[in-house]
Amino acid sequence: MNQIQTAASPATVPANSSRSQKPISLFRTLKNIRRFAAELIPPAVSKLFQEKHLALTNESKDDETVEYLIPAKRPSEIWPAFGTTEVTMLPRHLRNHLWAMPENELLVLATICKLLNPVNVFEFGTFTGGSTLAIAANTPSDTEIITLDIPPEERRSHRTGVGSDIPFDYVIGESYLGTRYESKISSIRCNATAFDPTPYQGKMDLVFIDADHTYSFASNDTQNAIKMLSPNGVILWHDYRWDDDTPECVGVTHCVNEFHQQHKGCIEILGTRFAVYQNSQWSESLSESSCQPRPVEAEV
Ligand SMILES: C[S@@+](CC[C@H](N)C(=O)[O-])C[C@H]1O[C@@H](n2cnc3c(N)ncnc32)[C@H](O)[C@@H]1O
Numbered sequence: 133m134n135q136i137q138t139a140a141s142p143a144t145v146p147a148n149s150s151r152s153q154k155p156i157s158l159f160r161t162l163k164n165i166r167r168f169a170a171e172l173i174p175p176a177v178s179k180l181f182q183e184k185h186l187a188l189t190n191e192s193k194d195d196e197t198v199e200y201l202i203p204a205k206r207p208s209e210i211w212p213a214f215g216t217t218e219v220t221m222l223p224r225h226l227r228n229h230l231w232a233m234p235e236n237e238l239l240v241l242a243t244i245c246k247l248l249n250p251v252n253v254f255e256f257g258t259f260t261g262g263s264t265l266a267i268a269a270n271t272p273s274d275t276e277i278i279t280l281d282i283p284p285e286e287r288r289s290h291r292t293g294v295g296s297d298i299p300f301d302y303v304i305g306e307s308y309l310g311t312r313y314e315s316k317i318s319s320i321r322c323n324a325t326a327f328d329p330t331p332y333q334g335k336m337d338l339v340f341i342d343a344d345h346t347y348s349f350a351s352n353d354t355q356n357a358i359k360m361l362s363p364n365g366v367i368l369w370h371d372y373r374w375d376d377d378t379p380e381c382v383g384v385t386h387c388v389n390e391f392h393q394q395h396k397g398c399i400e401i402l403g404t405r406f407a408v409y410q411n412s413q414w415s416e417s418l419s420e421s422s423c424q425p426r427p428v429e430a431e432v
Pocket residue numbers: 231232233256257258259260261262263264280281282292298322323324325342343344349
């Protein structure tokens with residue numbers, strides 16, 4: 133059962149939340165250790181370990197060479213009014229952690245929200261709430277935003293797709309706490325793997341996916357997103373495109389490529405790491421014939 137909680141009281145940015153590379157380095161170290169250990173451990177033992185701790189990890193999908201296979205478009209090709217749309221950004225949007233979205237992508241997210249005018253929004257991956265605040269500040273006053281993040285008490289026991297726990301503490305949604313947008317936002321403290329989308333079936337005009345970026349988790353969130361999507365709804369994935377600092381995001385790339393094969397209608401937003409899907413036909417001008425898939429090899 134999902135638990136909607138009221139927001140916790142505002143807190144200052146944790147001391148370890150500067151632009152530290154620590155979380156990513158830790159992920160990479162753990163991944164390398166896992167690869168090395170996999171060669172030493174007998175297959176039966178390794179299988180047991182994986183079943184217990186990495187139940188949702190699909191290693192093959194997270195380790196393959198990736199190709200960016202969906203069509204790519206500049207934002208103004210997707211939304212002609214993109215460049216002249218006025219948005220609201222707050223000083224709190226200045227980036228304070230590697231896991232928080234940088235300002236340029238928050239600007240894109242804010243603009244998309246202005247253009248879509250969604251009534252109901254669902255977000256996987258609140259973190260400190262920078263993206264949630266961008267959504268809330270750029271949607272109509274009656275828009276309801278539900279944002280999900282893992283409960284703080286599960287951060288240490290949960291195994292992420294790269295096999296670590298969540299290695300540091302943060303205040304969920306602290307960026308929007310105390311702002312006038314806070315009342316539009318409901319925070320769900322729930323592991324995405326245990327999330328039941330049934331109450332929100334067919335209701336969400338925008339689903340933003342930015343939680344665990346490995347393949348099985350991203351696929352699980354995507355399947356839930358499609359169940360929740362309204363007839364003209366839009367799914368937005370962060371980290372479809374990624375760099376060497378975040379190799380686990382290859383899972384998102386595979387997930388979106390696969391989703392596009394099945395459903396069509398995905399577009400990479402050039403100049404960002406976003407991919408977008410609309411739950412109805414894109415207009416003629418967006419027909420895929422004018423888009424060239426651009427295979428890119430990535431080091432994982
Ligand atoms: C990259 S951060 C989200 C950043 C945020 N959208 C922003 O732009 O500031 C990913 C978030 O997803 C959460 N997360 C990771 N795995 C999760 C899971 N299985 N269930 C729920 N939340 C999860 C992490 O704790 C983290 O807060």
